[in-house]
Amino acid sequence: MYVLMDIMVSPGGVGLSVSPYVARCQKIFDEAGLTYTMHGFGTNVEGEWDEVMAAVKRCHDELHDAGAVRITSHIKLSTRNDRDQTMADKVSSVQEKLS
Numbered sequence: 001m002y003v004l005m006d007i008m009v010s011p012g013g014v015g016l017s018v019s020p021y022v023a024r025c026q027k028i029f030d031e032a033g034l035t036y037t038m039h040g041f042g043t044n045v046e047g048e049w050d051e052v053m054a055a056v057k058r059c060h061d062e063l064h065d066a067g068a069v070r071i072t073s074h075i076k077l078s079t080r081n082d083r084d085q086t087m088a089d090k091v092s093s094v095q096e097k098l099s
Contacts, residue, residue: 001049004078004087008042009059013069021068025059032058037087042074044087049079 011021026043029036032055034047045052060071 001079002084003046003049003052004085004090005045005052005056006042006076007045007056008074009063010072010074011063011068012071014067021063021066024062024066028055028058028062035087046087 009025011018026038029045032051034045034055036043036045063071
């Protein structure tokens, strides 16, 4: 099943700056071959369900190994069974209506 996900990973116990931890998750999404786009409050990720969830697990595993005592991930998921849809499709649909 294809899934669109919005995720914000919040590592705890690492001080004020979490950017090194966010960067590590970006690398994990890249290494997994997923389509992803970072934004100001998280990352949009898309791909096959099992691959996306495996990448989320890997983020948690590696951030714990890097010193994060506690990790909270805020996740929104979207799936469809009537047609294929990507993140770019969703944005294009709105942009067309704005034209």
